[in-house]
Amino acid sequence: MSASLHLLIPVFFTAPQGGLHENVRATVQFMLSRKHLVTVVCRPGPFAEQLRGSGVGVIETDYQVDSLAAAFTAIQELHEQQPLDLVHVHPFVSRQLGVMVSRILGLPCVATMHGKYSDVLPSQIDYLDAVFTVSEGIRHYLLTEGGVQHPEKLHVVPNTPDAKLFKAVYVASLPETTGKVVVSLVTRLDQDKAFILDVFYQAVAHAAEHYPGRIHWQVVGQGTLQETFSERVEALRGENTVSHAGWLQGEALRDAYCQSDAVIAPGRCALEAMSCGVPAIALGSKGYNGLVDSATWQQAVFSNFGGVGDKHESYQQGAVEKDLDRLMRSRADRRGLGHFGRQVVRQCFNESEMNRRLLNFYRLVIAAYKADPRPRVSAEAFLELRLEGLEISRPRPDLLVLEHRCKQPEKLRFAWYLFRDGEVIEKFMYRPEPKREIPLPGPGAYQVRCYVQDEHKRRISFVGAEAVVEPDIAEVPDQR
Template sequence: MLVVNILLPVFFHSAMGGLHRHILSSVKVLIRKGHEVTVVCKPGPFAEEIEALGGQVIRTDYSNEDIKRVIDEVRTQPFDVVYAHPFDSRQLGIAVAEANAIPFVLVIHGMYVDEIEQYHSSVTRVVAVSEQIATHLTDHCPAVESKLIVIPNGVDAAFIPMEARPSSERVTGLFTSRLDADKLFILDVFLDALEDERVQRLPIDWLIVGDGTQREKYASRYEEALEGTDQTIKWLGWLDQSDLPDAMHRADFVIGPGRSALEGMAVGKPTIAVGSKSYQGLVTPSTWTDIANTNFGGIGTKYDGYTSGQIGDAILELMDEATRRDLARFSSALVDEHFRDEQSQQRLLDVLEQVVKEGTSEMDLIERYPFIRYDQLHARRSNRICTWKLTDREQRLEAMRDELEGAKQILEQLRSTNEEQSSEINRLRIKLQRWSDESK
């Protein structure tokens, strides 16, 4: 068996989320198959989980200064392939892959292109997690079409159906999402459900799974929307992957994006898909193909493609117990057939093994050095000019703020003076009136 030594750089802002679960699934399968994986990432719980699976971790904050240390460390190690995720981690991955003359595989998760037109010649394969994401990439950069492969996200074997919940007059709905600024569309669509008067009349108990910078703001909005209704809301916070299936089993239906939607379906729950880029609605036999092609909401026009009340329509449809039962069976069967993790990770492994066997031609760094050096100096100067302009803009804005504050103080003084003058005029008016009355 070919043993592959994989360098896996990944950059992220939030501590945990769907991206992290995607990578953890890959690392778990790759290590179980006997391959070696080194992940470059920020320190924290994600790095610790990688190590618990048996992977190696190089911790970095991805600052320019620290990346130089990371490059020194990875350049001397015998990696066979770089499997990178976008943005800062992609930049590191390409630099190492080019210098070490090893294949570079990039995975794209959503509606972005990560400046691929600038470096497509250095990419060996591009993995898109859905058909529409692949189309989005080729529309932007046709040169990558021959290198593209679609591998959908998969669901871990821990997410399986359990016995059906007993019938009850009340229904439990579970909403799951990372609660950060890049997920505002998802959070607002769920708010639209809670504010829908038709939904408010239903006997629903809500479970909220997730956490993030927007939790406090949206918690107050959600709870305010439910005031005066017969509904309840319970916050479960961010759950470990091992605890998430149990939480989903407590629900009668699930609302969520991307991988979370798949996980809800895997445990046999009717699922409403709403992602960071679009509302996709109830996953049914007639809609699932189109919804999957968007990675369950990862492609779309956000608010422009959503009409208030759409999610309410789907929730009303799920109030029928027979409908929920039919969709539960369909959902779990669909995941088993098309979206199990073992299938997706095996396809990824096949890609990595194939590019290693194919190899890559060594780059003539001496020949390319003048061009690389020019781009580097040009980028530095452009950044410096942008910094100067931003600094100048901030200084002008600060001066305008100071001038406005000064104007406010002058207005306040004038207002105070006018009030004193008005008071004196009224006092004199009263005095004159009294004198006039006394003289009569």
């Protein structure tokens, strides 16, 4: 039997739940099932608690720049007690932390790219042993537009639904949906999903005009735009009905799919619905693939079901209305589309096959790194790891006091920019003092951006504090 591995997964997210979380969860569950160890570095909250409940090690961090040193120390202590074998990073600040860990501790590092963005991949590809994209379309983007110079390092490992969970099961219809076609929107309701929501509004308006009283819209998801979204749908729905299920997981999510006659969803959600035999209109944050059928399935697979595109620029007006019309033709047509979608999932997104592929990549990367390791670097090479926190106080309503806690402060220089209502109103240029008193001149919304420079002229910056001065009442500043 192969030796057990210890995998470190740093992942950063803003929303408490989403497709990124499910991607990580799937990797974790598979590794645990094979008796490997996994430690996830993430923000505190429901996801962290769910992972702990599954037997996963969790290191919590808010991923603020001045919190990375504490996270690294926790990882280093873990490595001394239970040696890590591999770092699997996800984009942005979690990638930043993971690459630092791999370079300092001398560990191989792989990355997953989930969408049409390059992060800083072109400048860090030399520090990565492999890069996994969730679709061929994202790989193509990174090579043709993303500036990545090592195509040999890019491999496609798609999202895969849990076929044991997401399958067709009988679920009783809700009384309010009797005699209606249930169409579910499954997505987060946040600004980064604005394109999805805009196209959905068009579908709701079209249905109100052409299928009054015949459709029930089921919304599965929540987010920062929930109130605005609900008001807009209510204004557009006409005689059709709508229900809001909130964010669902596990069997509750499967049952919501199975109660639906069709879904409108991006990425992993579209795959899960199709695995349940439910036809899907693939609508992602970057593009519209439309109803997954014999003519569109290959493009949907290529783009991760809407993960590649130019949003409104590439959207053909009337597309969602046309697809909705087709769904409304007959139950037999919907049944045929659902059967076809399930075939696509079985052929292209076999969970066991892809998980084994990922584990085999892990083993290859570890073996290759042991044979030819990269030179290790010291923690002092990373300015971020010299910052240990920012103390913020407000002794009076019109004064902020900020002070960096850091290693070797005598070798660092500090600058501060004060913004009011989005405009820079004062600059405190680089000086060796880690502490700064900043007056707040009059009413307004203030933000302080901190700049730190080391002896090698390397610089980082981040928002250190925010505060509001009311004409008569001052609010306590948010702590970064």
